[in-house]
Amino acid sequence: MSLVVVGSMAFDAIETPFGKSDKIIGGAGTYIAWCASNFTPVKQISVVGGDFPQAELDALTARNVTLEGVQIKKDEKTFFWSGKYHLDMNTRDTLVTELNVLGDFQPVVPESYQDCEFLMLGNLAPSVQLSVIEQLKTKPKLVVLDTMNFWMDIALDDLKKVLAKTDVLMVNDSEARQLSGDYSLVRAAKKIMQMGPKYLIIKKGEHGALLFHENSVFYAPALPLEEVFDPTGAGDTFAGGFIGHIAKTKDISFENMKTAIIVGSALASYCVEKFGTERLREIKKADIETRLNEFVQLASFDIALV
Amino acid sequence: MSLVVVGSMAFDAIETPFGKSDKIIGGAGTYIAWCASNFTPVKQISVVGGDFPQAELDALTARNVTLEGVQIKKDEKTFFWSGKYHLDMNTRDTLVTELNVLGDFQPVVPESYQDCEFLMLGNLAPSVQLSVIEQLKTKPKLVVLDTMNFWMDIALDDLKKVLAKTDVLMVNDSEARQLSGDYSLVRAAKKIMQMGPKYLIIKKGEHGALLFHENSVFYAPALPLEEVFDPTGAGDTFAGGFIGHIAKTKDISFENMKTAIIVGSALASYCVEKFGTERLREIKKADIETRLNEFVQLASFDIALV
Numbered sequence: 001m002s003l004v005v006v007g008s009m010a011f012d013a014i015e016t017p018f019g020k021s022d023k024i025i026g027g028a029g030t031y032i033a034w035c036a037s038n039f040t041p042v043k044q045i046s047v048v049g050g051d052f053p054q055a056e057l058d059a060l061t062a063r064n065v066t067l068e069g070v071q072i073k074k075d076e077k078t079f080f081w082s083g084k085y086h087l088d089m090n091t092r093d094t095l096v097t098e099l100n101v102l103g104d105f106q107p108v109v110p111e112s113y114q115d116c117e118f119l120m121l122g123n124l125a126p127s128v129q130l131s132v133i134e135q136l137k138t139k140p141k142l143v144v145l146d147t148m149n150f151w152m153d154i155a156l157d158d159l160k161k162v163l164a165k166t167d168v169l170m171v172n173d174s175e176a177r178q179l180s181g182d183y184s185l186v187r188a189a190k191k192i193m194q195m196g197p198k199y200l201i202i203k204k205g206e207h208g209a210l211l212f213h214e215n216s217v218f219y220a221p222a223l224p225l226e227e228v229f230d231p232t233g234a235g236d237t238f239a240g241g242f243i244g245h246i247a248k249t250k251d252i253s254f255e256n257m258k259t260a261i262i263v264g265s266a267l268a269s270y271c272v273e274k275f276g277t278e279r280l281r282e283i284k285k286a287d288i289e290t291r292l293n294e295f296v297q298l299a300s301f302d303i304a305l306v
Numbered sequence: 307m308s309l310v311v312v313g314s315m316a317f318d319a320i321e322t323p324f325g326k327s328d329k330i331i332g333g334a335g336t337y338i339a340w341c342a343s344n345f346t347p348v349k350q351i352s353v354v355g356g357d358f359p360q361a362e363l364d365a366l367t368a369r370n371v372t373l374e375g376v377q378i379k380k381d382e383k384t385f386f387w388s389g390k391y392h393l394d395m396n397t398r399d400t401l402v403t404e405l406n407v408l409g410d411f412q413p414v415v416p417e418s419y420q421d422c423e424f425l426m427l428g429n430l431a432p433s434v435q436l437s438v439i440e441q442l443k444t445k446p447k448l449v450v451l452d453t454m455n456f457w458m459d460i461a462l463d464d465l466k467k468v469l470a471k472t473d474v475l476m477v478n479d480s481e482a483r484q485l486s487g488d489y490s491l492v493r494a495a496k497k498i499m500q501m502g503p504k505y506l507i508i509k510k511g512e513h514g515a516l517l518f519h520e521n522s523v524f525y526a527p528a529l530p531l532e533e534v535f536d537p538t539g540a541g542d543t544f545a546g547g548f549i550g551h552i553a554k555t556k557d558i559s560f561e562n563m564k565t566a567i568i569v570g571s572a573l574a575s576y577c578v579e580k581f582g583t584e585r586l587r588e589i590k591k592a593d594i595e596t597r598l599n600e601f602v603q604l605a606s607f608d609i610a611l612v
Binding site (some may be wrong): 210216218220262 | 393394489490491492493510513514516522523524525526527528529530531532533551561564565567568569594595598599601602603604605606607608609612
């Protein structure tokens with residue numbers, strides 16, 4: 001039984017108020033794999049061009065990320081994205097998007113991935129996400145979907161088909177409002193949970209995250225940071241930590257999803273400290289534990305005395 | 307030993323996307339007194355005109371709010387504010403401000419208030435707040451200050467004098483940024499705590515609140531609400547719940563301030579359900595306990611299994 005991750009593997013070039021990166025390794029699938037592999041082996045589905053460094057693939061293999069489902073198109077180029085963050089670090093302009101191999105990506109689920117128990121669909125075209133779901137002969141125990149406003153704008157019908165087969169949806173607050181057409185996040189959550197997902201995670205960046213399920217809600221704090229160096233990949237990192245913890249514990253209860261959100265938040269708080277995946281490559285289990293304890297300090301209170 | 311509250315008592319006229327209120331009772335001091343009196347007696351300092359309803363004063367007296375320090379200027383009019391909220395309910399336009407009796411308010415601290423142990427300075431001109439501090443012969447155990455961007459714009463020097471004598475400052479996130487000149491709330495907190503306050507509470511509305519003290523930080527969640535009917539007074543309500551809990555327990559530790567913030571947040575979540583102070587007049591101790599338990603559910607998680 002395994003965790004299967006679907007997501008882009010890419011080159012990014014990032015500008016922030018603090019500086020400019022070279023062309024570095026990025027992509028939702030990359031971030032998710034680096035994070036989830038802290039907790040459990042990963043079976044990756046993606047596509048790269050001949051220009052993608054073998055050393056990067058080797059680094060993932062060394063972390064127990066199986067790459068059998070990663071297509072390498074020798075004569076084509078890897079997906080490239082370039083963006084520039086505004087001063088507030090919450091908004092950004094896309095400077096360049098070169099889809100390259102991602103333009104006509106047809107995912108193929110290897111036979112060895114058919115034991116998929118947990119499926120993490122990183123942000124990608126809904127048609128690609130749907131194709132992976134449909135290739136799995138047995139319905140996974142949990143299907144987690146990350147998506148974004150871009151797909152709501154251009155591929156809403158496809159997205160709705162994926163949503164109908166999704167257990168947990170992750171979006172940010174403005175995306176939840178767009179998808180539901182409702183400004184109130186509580187009402188938005190109710191509407192979205194009628195589209196398929198039984199659980200909805202609304203990511204609010206520096207304001208934490210909300211988990212909705214039936215009539216329950218959990219508010220996860222975000223660690224206040226002195227400096228956000230580069231927010232790229234923070235959402236994917238969150239997703240990777242979340243699904244990594246779920247797949248490791250094999251517990252899909254609401255209580256354990258709360259813990260998984262804290263794990264995702266802890267990893268995301270590391271992610272933003274350096275460009276791209278740099279910080280995620282450095283951290284060890286002890287670092288994750290340290291930050292998890294900071295989250296406990298951050299959020300704990302006692303009402304017994306009221 | 308007592309809790310002394312300083313703040314405006316006013317008439318408000320409020321427009322929200324949901325409707326329009328009559329000229330109703332408002333003012334920071336009013337909200338704080340209604341809330342704090344759930345927990346402890348209050349000694350009020352304020353000023354009203356001859357038009358302020360005696361029934362309102364009687365209602366406060368009945369809740370153990372002493373009004374000896376409330377000046378009644380028979381031939382003058384009570385402070386009046388009118389505002390209109392935008393669709394997002396987070397921003398508003400002031401339509402009318404008639405200072406009336408508040409224009410030349412000279413607070414007088416009665417001799418019977420000299421046992422002040424906890425001093426809550428509601429949002430008012432810093433010169434008025436300072437005058438109250440200076441009239442107290444013994445320094446209170448805790449001075450809590452609420453203020454706003456308006457005073458940073460027009461009375462920053464006075465405000466800095468009050469800050470130097472303040473233990474706990476409450477502001478919202480944009481005010482913390484304005485006061486410190488720093489976008490990062492972590493750095494803003496460090497700078498503000500050098501101006502006097504040993505504790506800083508940053509209110510973030512629907513995104514909860516942060517408590518900073520030395521190198522510690524606490525993130526209090528806000529209860530996600532289906533509908534915010536009228537946000538007027540939510541910040542004052544928060545202040546009233548906070549200081550009410552502190553004054554009742556007489557415990558000014560960081561741990562107890564965390565609890566006090568949850569109490570303030572619970573009351574604020576009731577405040578916004580109806581126009582003005584209407585909902586705050588209805589709720590009983592059992593309602594407060596119910597909501598406090600909702601906050602425990604909202605924020606609790608377990609990392610023991612990671």
